[in-house]
Amino acid sequence: MWTRRAVTRLVWPLGALVACGGGERARPLRLAVTTSVHDSGLMGVLVPAFTAARGRPVEVVPVGSKRAIELLATGQADAAITHSPVEEAQALASGRIGGRTPVMRNAYVLVGPVEAAGVVAxxxxxxxxxxxxxxxxxxxxxxxxxxGTHPRELQLWAAAGVPAESAFxxxxxxxxxxxxxxxxxxxxFILSDRATFLARRGDLGLAILFQGGSDLDNIYAVLEPAPDRGGDLDGARAFAEFLRSPTGRGLVGSFGVDTVGEPLFTPVE
Structure with a gap:
């Protein structure tokens, strides 16, 4: 069962969808998703397509990557999409999760007020x-x-030689x-994944002021539960396989073109 925190943030009542064939309801796949994937709007495209293709409804809860890993490791989620490679590797090495499949990427960007562009010029x-x-x-x-964004911030501040608890x-x-x-x-200023910023920029008055470089690479992966943790391993693998399929890759690679004029995510090879 979802924790109280997860239930309060549950979105898209996709569990009400009926599985294909026979009219019987399949148990929803419980999917913990990092907020950047949710906030960009991508899950609103992927989840209905997965349900239509695999006959499996999905419940989505948007949380930070660390919390998503915790939900998966404790059997409260069947699968997770995260973008925190260090914590993913630690969870995999310790046996708290059972597998990791990279599925897509974008990049972090440094965003700030338009009038502050000269600061980082x-x-x-x-x-x-x-x-x-x-x-x-x-x-x-x-x-x-x-x-996943928070530990990347900490890594970048450390690399820049600036204390992460500075007053500013x-x-x-x-x-x-x-x-x-x-x-x-x-x-x-703020460090954002490119997809969420472009999808949400609207009237924020913010602009991308710095981008580029391997330090800003941002990889998303589907995580599977460990066999002894109570999650739905078959369902998690089915979701990862769907995202790696030609259909899933096409949806990922085209997302954003119609709304912001460019892809917001790139499928991994």
Whole structure:
């Protein structure tokens, strides 16, 4: 059963869909999904397509990657989509999860107020850009929520030689969409996955001010439960296989083209 926190964030009543054939209801696949994938809108495309193709309804709960791994490891989720490679590797090595299948990628970008573009102009890499932000007198909004983005922030601040608990860093403790809204209100910088920013930028008054470089690569993977943890291993593998199939890859690779003019995710090879 989902925890109270998960239930309150459950979205898309897809469990009400009827499985193909015979009119019997299949138990929904319980899928814990990192908030950036949810906030970009991608799951609204993938889940109905998976249900139509495999006859399996899905319940989705958007949480940070660390929480998604915890739900999977404790049998409260059947599968997870996360983007925290270090924690994924640790969970796999310890036997808390049973498998990891990379399915797509995008990149992190440094976002900030349009009028602050000059702060990071000329930075050679993200480390230099972050040092410039630290010396600018402006705020930086941190996710602060144990998401896949949060540990990447910490790694990048460490690489830049800037303490991650500096006074100019404001912790949101929320999802990517919430953090972007806070950055807009505070006229602050923020590290965002490219997909969520482009899908949500609207009237935020924020722009991508720095991008590029391997330090900003962002890989998403489907995680399977360990055999002894109570999750639905077959269902998790079916979902991973669907995302790796020509149909799934086509949906991932085309998502965003009609709405923002470019793909928001790229299927992995």
């Amino acid at each position: 000329g930075a050679a890499d993200i480390r230099g850009a972050l040092r410039a932000v630290a010396g600018s007198g402006r705020r930086f909004v941190s996710r602060g929520d144990d998401s 860093i404001l912790h949101c403790n929320g999802g990517m969409a919430e953090a972007l809204e806070l950055a807009a209100r505070e006229h602050a």
